[in-house]
Each structure stands twice: as C-alpha cells, then as structure tokens.
Amino acid sequence: MTAFAALEKLLHQEIPLSREMGVSVVAASADGVRIVAPLTPNINYSGTGFGGSLYSAAVLSCWLLVQATIKSAELELDMLVIQSGSMEYLHPVDSDFEGQASWSSDEAxxxxxxxxxxxxxxxxxxxxxxxxxxxxxxxxxxxxxxxxRTSPYEVQRG
Structure with a gap:
C-alpha cells in the first residue's frame, strides 16, 4: 500500500464523511497535502460547490497535513481535532476541486x-x-x- 493510499484509508476510517464526499489523496507529505473531490456529491442547489463541503475539504487537507507531519516525525497521535477555523469564499466552485494545505513556514x-x-x-x-x-x-x-499517545510505560501521576 502506498503512503497516499494508507493516508486515504486512515482519512476514510477516522472521518467517514470524507468517503461520502469522494475525497482522494493525490499528494501528502510533511511539506504539503493535496486532495481532490468531485463536484457531484458536493453540489448545492445552484449547481456549485456546497460551502459546507468546501469547508470540510479544506479542514480534511489540513488534518492530513498534520497527520503526515506527525508520521514523518515518527510520533504517534492519540487525538487530532480542529479547534477553530475561518473560511473565506472567493469564487464559485463549478467543477471538481482540490484542497491544498501547507505550513506557513518550515519554522512553523x-x-x-x-x-x-x-x-x-x-x-x-x-x-x-x-x-x-x-x-x-x-x-x-x-x-x-x-x-x-501516552506510552504504557510512562508513570501516570495524579
């Protein structure tokens, strides 16, 4: 199984909505992530991309970026969630679309x-x-x- 296929499988297992949206991972590394999604299951009444689907695709690409970064650092996650997000809609989406996520800098x-x-x-x-x-x-x-993830060998203090 390729690294992209493994990340896509993880995405579909952890966030089933991604499967229903038709999301596919086409590039994923600690430097950046690119996903694609078809318009058809993500369409609104105007025939353009539903805002909720576009927001979800952006969040999913960020989620995958953090996952790929943590895996490349050989760390093991217990939890990864979005705490807050702000989306600016600039143009209508009228065909299949991509979500691309990246770090603002290597330092970040x-x-x-x-x-x-x-x-x-x-x-x-x-x-x-x-x-x-x-x-x-x-x-x-x-x-x-x-x-x-907390190692089972770490002493829990309480």
Missing part, C-alpha cells in the same frame, strides 16, 4: 513538532486553499489541537 512546522514533543498536547495554525480550474476559490485558516 518545527515549532509545532517541538512543542508537541515537549508538552504532548499542542495547538498549531494551518491554512488551506480550495482550488477549482487553477483558481483559488476559498481559503481556510484553522487552528488544530494534537495530542500524542
């Missing part, structure tokens, strides 16, 4: 991993774009919370 990614290793629970800002016909149609700024 390094700061996230360092904080996560140190605290085991850490927040980070990630952004994504929805692209249709090579046009940025929407942009998401999201805050995600990640928590590392």
């Amino acid at each position: 990614r390094a700061r996230f991993l360092s904080g996560l290793r140190r605290r085991r629970l850490f927040r980070t800002e990630v952004s994504a774009q929805i692209i249709c016909k090579d046009i940025v149609c929407a942009q998401l700024a999201g805050r995600f919370v990640a928590q590392l």
